[in-house]
Amino acid sequence: MSTHRRHPDPQPAHLQGSVYEAGLRGEKPSIPYSYEAWEELAHEKLPKTSWGYIHGSAGAGTTDQANKDAFKRWGIIPSRLIPTVRPDLTTAVLGRQLAYPIALAPVGVHSIFHPDKEFAVAKAAEEVGVPYTMSTASSTSIEDAAAANSNGERWYQLYWPQKEHDSITKSILKRARASGFTALVVTLDTYILGWRPCDLDTGYNPFLIADTTGVAIGMSDPVFREQWAADHGGKYPDDESQLKESAPYWDRVVFPGVSHSWEDLKFLKENWDGPIVLKGIQTVRDAKKAVEAGMDGIIISNHGGRQVDGCVPSLDCLAPIVDAVGDKLDVMYDSGVRTGSDVIKALALGAKLVFIGRPYIYGLAIGGQEGVKHVLGAILADLDLTLQLSGISSVKSQDLNRDCIQRIPTA
Ligand SMILES: Cc1cc2nc3c(=O)[nH]c(=O)nc-3n(C[C@H](O)[C@H](O)[C@H](O)COP(=O)(O)O)c2cc1C
Numbered sequence: 001m002s003t004h005r006r007h008p009d010p011q012p013a014h015l016q017g018s019v020y021e022a023g024l025r026g027e028k029p030s031i032p033y034s035y036e037a038w039e040e041l042a043h044e045k046l047p048k049t050s051w052g053y054i055h056g057s058a059g060a061g062t063t064d065q066a067n068k069d070a071f072k073r074w075g076i077i078p079s080r081l082i083p084t085v086r087p088d089l090t091t092a093v094l095g096r097q098l099a100y101p102i103a104l105a106p107v108g109v110h111s112i113f114h115p116d117k118e119f120a121v122a123k124a125a126e127e128v129g130v131p132y133t134m135s136t137a138s139s140t141s142i143e144d145a146a147a148a149n150s151n152g153e154r155w156y157q158l159y160w161p162q163k164e165h166d167s168i169t170k171s172i173l174k175r176a177r178a179s180g181f182t183a184l185v186v187t188l189d190t191y192i193l194g195w196r197p198c199d200l201d202t203g204y205n206p207f208l209i210a211d212t213t214g215v216a217i218g219m220s221d222p223v224f225r226e227q228w229a230a231d232h233g234g235k236y237p238d239d240e241s242q243l244k245e246s247a248p249y250w251d252r253v254v255f256p257g258v259s260h261s262w263e264d265l266k267f268l269k270e271n272w273d274g275p276i277v278l279k280g281i282q283t284v285r286d287a288k289k290a291v292e293a294g295m296d297g298i299i300i301s302n303h304g305g306r307q308v309d310g311c312v313p314s315l316d317c318l319a320p321i322v323d324a325v326g327d328k329l330d331v332m333y334d335s336g337v338r339t340g341s342d343v344i345k346a347l348a349l350g351a352k353l354v355f356i357g358r359p360y361i362y363g364l365a366i367g368g369q370e371g372v373k374h375v376l377g378a379i380l381a382d383l384d385l386t387l388q389l390s391g392i393s394s395v396k397s398q399d400l401n402r403d404c405i406q407r408i409p410t411a
Pocket residue numbers: 053054067105106107108135136137157187279301302303304305306334335336337355356357358359
């Protein structure tokens with residue numbers, strides 16, 4: 001074989017197949033390998049509205065950029081002569097055994113990026129072996145996405161319906177559990193939309209999804225339908241025109257405004273018999289409240305800079321929170337992760353699991369299920385190689401920790 005592969009035994013799954021091996025053979029890929037190229041290709045492929053929605057962020061994009069810049073302020077310190085032939089990428093989080101320390105962040109309305117929508121993403125996640133987190137704003141029902149994800153690890157992201165709609169929340173949680181979603185991810189930072197000039201300019205409002213793309217979970221919910229019918233004095237009709245009318249009603253059920261307080265997390269605990277994770281935590285104070293509320297995990301996130309422009313980069317929040325509560329619940333991370341090195345840095349700062357956001361959606365836009373697989377495969381191959389080259393033999397904290405990185409002084 002004319003490759004410069006070093007290992008006679010088979011490569012681990014994430015290094016097999018076209019993403020990595022074709023690269024080693026020097027073959028020109030059908031999908032490129034860099035984040036910048038994915039972004040550029042997705043830009044070319046997507047209609048202006050979808051592109052603005054995925055690529056865009058809040059305000060002047062300061063925090064979106066700061067999330068990425070924050071990674072550049074840390075450098076990996078390589079160690080030499082450490083046996084790292086097969087870095088161990090497995091990790092345990094929320095009591096689940098995972099093959100890799102990455103997961104798919106919840107992203108709404110996949111139908112505006114590719115006709116295969118959530119099906120492509122759920123299938124790709126299963127094939128690669130990473131958790132698929134389904135958004136409440138999905139364009140397929142809970143049951144259909146679960147079927148596509150089949151034997152995969154799947155988590156459900158809740159946009160929490162307003163307090164007076166607890167019966168709908170209960171129904172959704174019941175459906176998610178019945179469909180094999182193991183963990184519940186409750187997003188706390190998006191009860192109203194941030195100021196997003198890119199969407200205002202194209203006239204796209206994901207909260208008023210009048211074209212009905214992101215409302216499939218509501219539209220398919222029996223309690224929501226009953227309630228709608230009762231309010232409208234009749235039966236919930238199953239035709240297309242109906243969707244147009246009831247979609248804004250669904251949006252009012254879920255958004256806008258925060259009607260819950262920390263005490264209300266009890267309600268979720270009573271109605272979910274698996275781990276619960278709070279997404280969008282940025283302060284030690286809130287992390288401690290999550291512990292008090294009996295949560296199993298938190299995701300340090302500023303929603304990819306899409307909500308509060310000018311807020312602190314997500315990465316800067318990570319280490320202080322890990323120091324305060326890291327031994328009491330699982331601290332996970334998202335925002336600005338683009339490469340294997342980024343994953344390593346977030347893990348070194350104490351995250352147990354790192355969520356990938358925009359990159360896999362660019363993959364979806366470029367090539368549907370294969371595109372998502374390609375992007376995930378590339379990030380995992382990059383992670384594997386960079387661990388080996390840095391002398392880090394596993395993603396476990398005894399091997400990958402703050403000794404592996406140092407602060408790069410800013411000019
Ligand atoms: C187009 C888009 C839609 C999103 N929809 C959701 C959502 O429905 N629920 C949620 O919790 N987060 C949502 N997010 C936020 C992501 O889960 C994640 O926090 C963010 O993308 C991470 O930042 P990154 O894109 O820079 O990696 C969305 C992000 C994007 C880009």
